[in-house]
Amino acid sequence: MIPDDAPVSEDMSLYRRVxxxxxxxxxxxxxxxxxxxxxxxxxxxxxxxxxxxxxEREPESVLEGKPQHSLVALTAGFVKGEEQTVRRTPIPExxxxxxxxxxxxxGRRKRFARAAQFVVLREDAxxxxxxxxxxxxxxxxSE
Amino acid sequence: MPQQRAAGDRGEGPDVYRVVAPDxxxxxxxxxxxxxxxxxxxxGWNGYDAREVKADMAIxxxxxxxxxxxxxxxxxxxTPLADGGVQVEWHRGGLDIEIxxxxxxxxxxxxxxxxxxxxxxxxxxxxxxASYLPRLQES
Numbered sequence: 649m650i651p652d653d654a655p656v657s658e659d660m661s662l663y664r665r666v667x668x669x670x671x672x673x674x675x676x677x678x679x680x681x682x683x684x685x686x687x688x689x690x691x692x693x694x695x696x697x698x699x700x701x702x703x704e705r706e707p708e709s710v711l712e713g714k715p716q717h718s719l720v721a722l723t724a725g726f727v728k729g730e731e732q733t734v735r736r737t738p739i740p741e742x743x744x745x746x747x748x749x750x751x752x753x754x755g756r757r758k759r760f761a762r763a764a765q766f767v768v769l770r771e772d773a774x775x776x777x778x779x780x781x782x783x784x785x786x787x788x789x790s791e
Numbered sequence: 792m793p794q795q796r797a798a799g800d801r802g803e804g805p806d807v808y809r810v811v812a813p814d815x816x817x818x819x820x821x822x823x824x825x826x827x828x829x830x831x832x833x834x835g836w837n838g839y840d841a842r843e844v845k846a847d848m849a850i851x852x853x854x855x856x857x858x859x860x861x862x863x864x865x866x867x868x869x870t871p872l873a874d875g876g877v878q879v880e881w882h883r884g885g886l887d888i889e890i891x892x893x894x895x896x897x898x899x900x901x902x903x904x905x906x907x908x909x910x911x912x913x914x915x916x917x918x919x920x921a922s923y924l925p926r927l928q929e930s
Contacts, residue, residue: 665838669829672868675883676904683870684889685878686837688896693839717838754900755908758887777818777825778868788930 649743650702656734658725661697662748663707664764665717668773673781677762678789680769680782682720687760692748694722696736699744707767710744716773720764722748730756818866819856826853829871841873848892852877855890855913859920865929884926890916 666682674681695710711717724734732750739745752760771779829844836843852869856879868880876893885904890913891897899911899919911919920927 667832667837667841667871669832670837670870672870672880672882674887675865676885676887677882681882683868683878683880685870685872685876685891689839689873714838754889754891754896754898754910755902758889758900758902775825777821777866781866 650699650736652736652738654698654736656696656724656736656746657698658723658728660724661707661721662694662724662727662734662746663697663700663710663719663721663767664692664694665711665714666720668716668718668770669775671718671769671774671778673778673785675781675785678785680766680771680774680778682718682761682764684754684757684761686720686764687752687757690749690751692752694734694746694748695742695744696734696746697721697744699736699738703743705744710742711768716770718766718770718773719768721767722760722764726763727760730759816860816862816864816866819860822856822860822866822869823853825869826856826877829869829877832871836871837873839873841871842875844871844877845875845894848876848894851892852879852890855879855892855916858917861921861924863928864920864924865927881920881927883930884923884928886923886926888920888923888927 666686670683670686671680672683727748732748735747737745737747826849830849832844870878872893874893874895879890881888887902889900897913899916901909
C-alpha cells in the first residue's frame with residue numbers, strides 16, 4: 649500500500665475522466681481534445697497511476713460504472729511545471745484518488761487540454777456535432 | 792429572449808429549460824438545442840462533483856450566440872463547465888477562442904497562433920468574434 653505522503657514522480661500518469669459533452673473537435677490540430685473547462689477546478693480530481701498499479705488495476709478501471717466517459721492522462725511533471733501540486737487524497741471508493749491543486753488560468757487550462765492524452769476515447773458517446781466536424785475534416789482531407 | 796420551461800418531463804434532477812429564438816445561422820437552432828441539453832445534466836455529470844449547468848448561464852450563452860451567429864461563421868463547440876457554467880469555443884483558422892459564461896470566472900480568451908494570447912471581458916465577446924470573422928468562416 650502506498651502511503652498518502654509518498655512522493656509523486658515526474659513521469660507518473662495522472663488520469664481524469666472526461667464527459668462526452670466536454671470533448672471538442674479542434675480544427676487547428678485536426679483532432680479531438682478535452683475542452684479546457686475539464687481542467688478548471690483549483691482542486692481537480694485525478695487518479696494516480698502508482699496506486700492503480702499497486703492495486704493491480706488498469707487505468708480503465710476508473711471508468712467502471714461510467715460507460716459514456718472517456719479517460720485522459722497528464723504527467724505529474726507537466727502539471728508541476730504549471731505551478732500545480734499533486735496530492736494523494738484517497739476516498740473510500742477509490743484509493744487512487746488525488747488532486748491537482750493550484751490556480752488554473754484560462755491559458756493554463758488550454759495548455760492542460762493540449763497536453764492531455766486520451767487513454768480511452770469513447771467516440772460512440774460523443775456529441776454528434778463534434779463527430780460531424782471530425783468527419784467533415786476527414787472527408788476534406790481525403791479529397 | 793423568450794424561454795419556455797418544459798414541465799413534467801423529469802421526476803427528479805435539474806429543471807430543463809428550452810431557449811427559443813429565430814434562426815440566425817444554419818447551425819444556430821442546433822446550438823440552442825445543445826445548450827438546452829446541457830441544462831439537463833445532473834449533479835456529478837463529469838464523473839466527479841460537477842454542479843448542474845445553471846439556467847442563467849445557458850441563457851447568457853444563447854443570447855451571445857444570437858449576436859455572434861454571423862453569416863458564414865463556422866459552428867462553435869459548446870461545453871458544460873463543472874462550476875455550472877457554459878463555454879462556447881472556436882478552434883480554427885489558427886485561433887483558439889473560448890467564451891466562458893461562469894459565475895466564477897467569466898470572460899473571453901483568445902489564442903492566436905500567429906500572435907499571442909488575449910483576455911477580454913464578456914462585454915467584448917461579440918466584437919472580438921466580429922474582428923476575427925474572416926478566420927472563423929466555415930470552409
